[in-house]
Amino acid sequence: MLLFRGPHWDRGLSRQELQAAMDEVMAWFEGLNQHGKIKTGQPLGTQGRIISGTNGHLVVDGPFAESKEAVGGYLLVQADNLNEASEIARSAPMLKYGITVEVRPVLAECPIFQRHPDLAQRARERAVQVDQLWAAAAA
Amino acid sequence: MSTTSTAKSGYLLLFRGNVWDRGLSPAQLQKVVSDWMTWFERLKAEGKCVGGHPLEDEGKVISGKQRAVADGPFAESKEAIGGYFYLTVADEKEAIEIAKQCPGLEYGSVVEVRPVADECSIKQRAQEYSTHELAGATA
Numbered sequence: 001m002l003l004f005r006g007p008h009w010d011r012g013l014s015r016q017e018l019q020a021a022m023d024e025v026m027a028w029f030e031g032l033n034q035h036g037k038i039k040t041g042q043p044l045g046t047q048g049r050i051i052s053g054t055n056g057h058l059v060v061d062g063p064f065a066e067s068k069e070a071v072g073g074y075l076l077v078q079a080d081n082l083n084e085a086s087e088i089a090r091s092a093p094m095l096k097y098g099i100t101v102e103v104r105p106v107l108a109e110c111p112i113f114q115r116h117p118d119l120a121q122r123a124r125e126r127a128v129q130v131d132q133l134w135a136a137a138a139a
Numbered sequence: 140m141s142t143t144s145t146a147k148s149g150y151l152l153l154f155r156g157n158v159w160d161r162g163l164s165p166a167q168l169q170k171v172v173s174d175w176m177t178w179f180e181r182l183k184a185e186g187k188c189v190g191g192h193p194l195e196d197e198g199k200v201i202s203g204k205q206r207a208v209a210d211g212p213f214a215e216s217k218e219a220i221g222g223y224f225y226l227t228v229a230d231e232k233e234a235i236e237i238a239k240q241c242p243g244l245e246y247g248s249v250v251e252v253r254p255v256a257d258e259c260s261i262k263q264r265a266q267e268y269s270t271h272e273l274a275g276a277t278a
Contacts, residue, residue, distance in 0.1 A: 001192070001194060001223075003220065007260065007261075008261075009261070010261045010264060010265070015265075018261075018265050019265070022261070022262060022265055040190075042149070042151075042255045042256065043255075043256045043258065043259040043260060044151060044253040044254065044255060044256060045253060045254035045255070045256045045260070046260060047254065048251060048252050048253040048254065049231070049235055049238075049251070049252040050249060050250070050251055050252075051235065051238040051239055051241070051244070051249065051250040051251075051252060052244065052247075052248075052249040052250070053244060053245075054244060054245040055239060055244065055245070056235075056238060056239030056240070056241065056244050056250070057239075059235060059239075062251060062252075062253075064253070071153065071220075071253070072260075073259065074151075082197070082198070082199065085199075086199045086201065086208055089199070089201045090201055090206045090208065092201075095201065095202065095203065095204070095206055096204050099202075100200060100201065100202040101200070101201040101202070102198060102199075102200050102201075102211060103198050103199040103200070103201065103211075104194040104195060104198040104211070104213070104220070105194065105195040105197070105198065106192035106193070106194055106195070107192060107193045107194065107195050109193065110175075110193035110221075110222060111157065111193060111195065111196055111221075112157070112159075112160040112172070112193075112221075113172055113193075115160065116160070116168055116172065119165070119168050119169045119172045119173075120172055122169065122173070123169070123172040123173035123175075123176045123177075124176060126173050126176070126177065127173070127176035127177050127179075127180045134180070134181065134184040135184070138184070
């Protein structure tokens with residue numbers, strides 16, 4: 001997964017520069033797409049909320065509009081390994097306007113679950129039971 | 140037949156903090172792992188969660204005109220994104236209600252709720268730019 005951080009890289013660019021940048025970005029997406037490298041991906045709205053605390057009792061507006069670290073969008077790319085994914089990230093034209101790309105392998109299973117395989121196995125069995133209950137309830 | 144809108148919107152839940160399992164007792168861990176799987180299965184069964192992945196602790200960060208590649212500080216960070224859910228729900232309120240059910244919250248996990256946009260906000264700004272310029276030219 002590629003996470004694009006810094007959603008305001010367009011600030012300070014002239015109209016011509018912005019048009020050139022947009023053309024480059026579009027061509028980049030299109031090229032990756034034609035090579036079957038994009039599984040999914042979307043820009044994110046700059047509004048949003050941060051939920052924390054027991055039962056999520058703290059709900060605050062996120063500081064996404066002005067933050068350089070905020071995630072502005074993501075791409076789930078098809079790559080054989082972290083190196084290939086990093087190479088795809090390095091080809092992102094937005095880098096020269098100051099964004100940062102975070103490259104993270106997606107997992108079939110949570111690392112917290114992997115650290116406790118016995119617990120995860122029991123939880124999995126219970127989840128299957130819950131799934132069956134839901135299926136039965138829906139039937 | 141109901142005339143109320145059934146249009147669904149996309150929201151990304153980003154789970155921040157990937158070391159919240161440290162220091163939990165085996166019983167607490169069993170419960171949270173089990174609750175998390177049950178929660179995910181239920182949301183999938185309800186059609187509210189259409190995708191999601193845990194992310195590996197390792198990863199790369201790419202930045203700058205030189206496109207420098209650095210190892211990410213994801214393993215020990217409270218802010219690092221540990222995984223995500225892709226929700227399709229009626230509105231932000233429903234996305235927030237789901238985020239509040241996250242079993243990791245009482246152990247210090249933080250959930251970021253972000254609307255998924257159809258179009259990049261930078262593209263929208265570029266279009267506004269053109270519109271303003273056109274309006275200026277014809278005024």
